[in-house]
Amino acid sequence: MLGIIFFYISYKTDSNQKNIDMIKQSTAEIRMRTIELEGKIKDAKKYEEVWNKIAENKKTTQTIKIDDINKILKEISEKHNIMDTNIQVILPIELEDGIFKRKTLRTLYATGNLSFQALDDVKAILFTKEFFDKLPGYIVITVFEMGKTLEYSPKDLFEISSGKELGAVKTVINFSWYTYREKEKTQD
Numbered sequence: 799m800l801g802i803i804f805f806y807i808s809y810k811t812d813s814n815q816k817n818i819d820m821i822k823q824s825t826a827e828i829r830m831r832t833i834e835l836e837g838k839i840k841d842a843k844k845y846e847e848v849w850n851k852i853a854e855n856k857k858t859t860q861t862i863k864i865d866d867i868n869k870i871l872k873e874i875s876e877k878h879n880i881m882d883t884n885i886q887v888i889l890p891i892e893l894e895d896g897i898f899k900r901k902t903l904r905t906l907y908a909t910g911n912l913s914f915q916a917l918d919d920v921k922a923i924l925f926t927k928e929f930f931d932k933l934p935g936y937i938v939i940t941v942f943e944m945g946k947t948l949e950y951s952p953k954d955l956f957e958i959s960s961g962k963e964l965g966a967v968k969t970v971i972n973f974s975w976y977t978y979r980e981k982e983k984t985q986d
Contacts, residue, residue, distance in 0.1 A: 853931070862934055862977070870932050875914070878925040883914040890977065904979045906935075912971045919944055922969045935977030943970045 867885065875883050890906035898905040912929075916922035922944060930937040947966040 867933070871929060874925060874929050874932065878921050878928070879917055880921070880925050881915045884912070886911045887975070890975070900981075902981055904981055906977045906979060908975045908977075909940075910973050910975055912969075912973070914969055915947060916967045916969060919967050922967050926969070926971060930973075933975070935975055938974040938976070939971055940974055941970070941972035944968070 864887065867887065871883055871885055874880070887910040888908050890908035893905045893907050912926075914922070914925070916925060926942075930939075945968055947968045
């Protein structure tokens with residue numbers, strides 16, 4: 799009888815130890831998942847803050863037509879006294895590899911060229927910033943060339959720098975343009 803009691807106590811001790819070990823393992827797994835989820839929540843909050851700071855036109859997934867671009871270009875050109883504007887944008891291609899492979903969004907990539915004349919370099923830069931800020935998506939300037947259109951004498955340069963005369967600056971900008979489009983929903 800004593801052997802049976804000893805065997806029963808030993809069996810219960812082993813069984814309880816196994817239960818304790820399983821509970822410890824489950825607890826450790828839950829802690830690891832909790833840490834992982836806390837990290838994801840922290841990342842999500844960080845991205846939410848960034849998202850809230852992004853201008854609405856940078857978040858849009860609507861298509862933009864060249865007529866809309868030309869309208870924006872004309873309005874901002876008039877505001878900054880910009881002349882001889884010319885914009886060329888190559889039809890976008892879809893990027894599908896690496897970080898651009900998404901389930902719900904398509905990333906479109908286009909290149910373009912913008913050239914114009916401004917009265918001075920400050921107006922050229924302000925115009926460029928405002929124009930690119932108005933476009934949806936993200937612009938990466940790859941080439942920015944600015945130069946005078948005439949040969950100026952030292953007297954001309956003095957007059958221009960003192961604001962008595964206006965100069966003429968020719969600007970050429972090459973850029974890459976990334977925009978987003980929603981993927982069409984397919985019925986499976």
